[in-house]
Amino acid sequence: MAAIFPNHQVWDLFCRVVDNYGDAGVCWRIARMLAAEHRLPVRLWIDRPQTLNALLPELDAAAEVQHIDGVTICDWSRLVPQPQSAAVVVEAFGCGLPESYVEAMAAMPRPPQWVVLEYLSAEDWVDGHHGLASPHPRLPLQRWFFFPGFGGGNGGLPREQDLLTRRDGFDAAVFWRALGFAPPEPGGVTASVFAYADAPWTRLIEACRSGPEPSLLVLPEGALAAAARSYAGAAQHVKSLRLGALELRWLPFLPQRLYDELLWACDCNFVRGEDSFVRAQWAARPLVWQPYRQEDDAHACKRAAFAARYTAGMTPEVSAAWHGLQHHWNHADGVGLAAAWMGWRGQREALISHAGAWSARLVAEPELVAALVEFALGKVK
């Protein structure tokens, strides 16, 4: 493996896919930015390349090693990582490094810097933990903890250097036509829906179907999109279906770089987990977030912490509209969802304006990958 990068400056990024797409999605985004924007030699060790293949169709899920966009992607399930040429090791989401790799790190004359990249949270405690170190219990190594966040004393959020320029130059009509659809009819609301199957999506469909204005719900293929097909009685080949005032559109699961464009093409984005949640904020469009469910309801604390930050400064009416839809989308019975959807539509312009101001505020905060590079290289002796 050292033959790929003979010099001692490689960044080894370790990604263990728990489930869904976010581990792979975040790690690929960071690895690609390290290579493309910071010209660093990066090895992405991923244990399930097939998950990354869904986001990156050019990836060969069967290959042990491959190079895409300047990143060397290694199948961790088949190769044994060696740290010989590593300067920095990023352990994504505390996934754990192979014991043999850690032992080899400790035996190096200049062990690489070991940084644990944590999950994103808006909770206040994050700032006090960001940048702290923890000594290895047995070996002469220490791990540094790096927390993403919403600024103010943490690592910030990943944002490609050209993202906002691409966003602001985006042409939604071109996007829709490239996918084989006409642009949405004017005067309605277009929303993308990327959520876990337990979201009250049938309530949303019924609220839109019987609504006073046209609605378009866009469903990228996945568990929810498949369930919506059978709910709406749409055969597998059907790409679009009208139900009253609602049009349903099914899209393929898009390459990660195109998913941003879907977010930019919509008036509202239902997102989930971590990466789509962040991308929806950069899209400067109103968002409804369904965090990944965790034991002891830790996701509810994350949801409340973000809501408090996001709605600070909103008028009571706009805040109530945002909280209403956010609340009912995160409660499976969805009893109040129809009223919350109407309340949201009543505050649509104010929510769109707020989403733009929120994105602009985040731009002033640290960008995660640049902060990570500065942090890690600042530790390299």
Ligand code: TRH
């Ligand atoms: O897929 P997720 O639910 O992943 C989750 C979360 O990351 C969660 O934090 C983590 O603990 C859990 O995995 C293990 O949601 P997320 O984070 O939004 O990741 C989805 C990725 O898929 C993101 O990079 C966007 C991408 N995507 C596409 O590339 N194309 C698409 O069509 C869609 C809908 C998403």
